[in-house]
Amino acid sequence: MASNNEQHGQQRNVFKAGCGLLTCFSATARKEQQQMTHDHVDNNTEEIIRRRSRAAVDEKPLCKIADAFKELANVVISENVIEVAAFSRACSFVAPLFGSVGFHFQFIEMDYVTKVNDIAEASKSFKTLQSMVDQDVQTNSVRNQGSHSRNLLKIKRGLDFLKVLFEQVLLTEGNSIREAISKAYTQIFNSYHGWALRKAVSVRLHYIPTKQQLYRNLRTDESEARVLMQTYISASLHLLQYIEKIFLERELGIDW
Numbered sequence: 489m490a491s492n493n494e495q496h497g498q499q500r501n502v503f504k505a506g507c508g509l510l511t512c513f514s515a516t517a518r519k520e521q522q523q524m525t526h527d528h529v530d531n532n533t534e535e536i537i538r539r540r541s542r543a544a545v546d547e548k549p550l551c552k553i554a555d556a557f558k559e560l561a562n563v564v565i566s567e568n569v570i571e572v573a574a575f576s577r578a579c580s581f582v583a584p585l586f587g588s589v590g591f592h593f594q595f596i597e598m599d600y601v602t603k604v605n606d607i608a609e610a611s612k613s614f615k616t617l618q619s620m621v622d623q624d625v626q627t628n629s630v631r632n633q634g635s636h637s638r639n640l641l642k643i644k645r646g647l648d649f650l651k652v653l654f655e656q657v658l659l660t661e662g663n664s665i666r667e668a669i670s671k672a673y674t675q676i677f678n679s680y681h682g683w684a685l686r687k688a689v690s691v692r693l694h695y696i697p698t699k700q701q702l703y704r705n706l707r708t709d710e711s712e713a714r715v716l717m718q719t720y721i722s723a724s725l726h727l728l729q730y731i732e733k734i735f736l737e738r739e740l741g742i743d744w
Contacts, residue, residue, distance in 0.1 A: 549588075550706045552581040554719040561723035564730050570617045576608035579643055582650060588705040589669060589696055600646045603639040610636045621734055630740055637735075641742060644731045649676040651724045654717040663698045 556578035564570060583604065586597035607620075614620035617640065624630045624637040631638060649672050656668035670693055678686060697705065703713050735742050 547584075548707050549581055549584045550708055550713060550716045553578075553585070554716040554723070556581055557720050557723040557727060561726040564726045568730075570727070570730060571611075572607060572614050572617055572620055573611035575617060576604055576611055579604045579607070579647070582646065585650060585706075586646075588702060589665070596646070596649075600643065603643050603646075606634070606636065606639045607643065617731065618734055621738065621740075625738055625740070631744060637740070640731065641735065641744075644728060644742075645676055645680070647724055648728060649673070651721055651728070652676060654721050657699065658714060658717060658721075660699070663700055664696075665699050665702060666693050666696045669693060669696055 560570060560574060560578050563574070583597050583601050586600060587594055610620055614623065614636075621630070621637045621640065624632075624635050629635045629637075652675050653668060653672035656671050657665055660668050670690075673689055677689075681689075699710075703710055706713065708716070732742055
């Protein structure tokens with residue numbers, strides 16, 4: 489009887505070991521499958537980004553940005569109004585620049601593009617930025633996730649980031665723009681991002697292209713780039729102050 493019990497015990501141990509081994513193989517297979525899926529997504533995403541970057545390079549985005557925002561600034565100064573359609577069009581030219589500072593900053597570009605697309609869609613219903621925000625005020629939805637007003641405020645931060653970045657690039661000597669990007673990110677986005685995202689950004693700063701690489705990505709040289717960056721800095725100041733005024737006059741605040 490004892491011998492039978494011992495035999496059954498040995499069989500149970502073998503069975504458990506076999507199950508453990510199968511579980512191990514199963515877990516390994518799942519991990520490999522997940523990694524393959526992850527790699528596939530990464531490869532697809534990277535290819536999409538490469539195509540988008542090549543298109544942006546062909547269009548010389550820095551020239552388009554400078555021209556579009558200079559035109560917007562002139563309208564703000566002369567008419568004290570901004571049409572939603574013109575605003576979203578100008579903002580759409582900015583997106584490729586986030587990608588130009590390196591693949592690892594694509595998460596900022598993707599979030600920015602989503603917001604700009606929403607404002608572009610809103611242009612079908614609203615003529616001016618003021619009327620768009622006023623509608624959210626009337627429906628008490630200004631701070632709701634995905635509201636036009638909330639997206640407008642986030643776009644403003646993206647434009648602010650670009651302004652500070654250009655200012656820092658113009659002030660920075662040498663070929664590195666890592667410090668310029670770090671200062672721009674800290675000044676504009678740092679207080680709105682959680683610890684994990686801030687940590688990810690600090691790691692990604694090590695993969696930032698040099699100043700000359702950035703100019704090549706944008707199909708420009710340093711002398712032209714400096715002029716275009718300064719044009720954007722001057723023009724965006726009027727636009728950013730105008731958007732800020734829309735929120736503050738309605739007592740909506742801008743730090744949320």
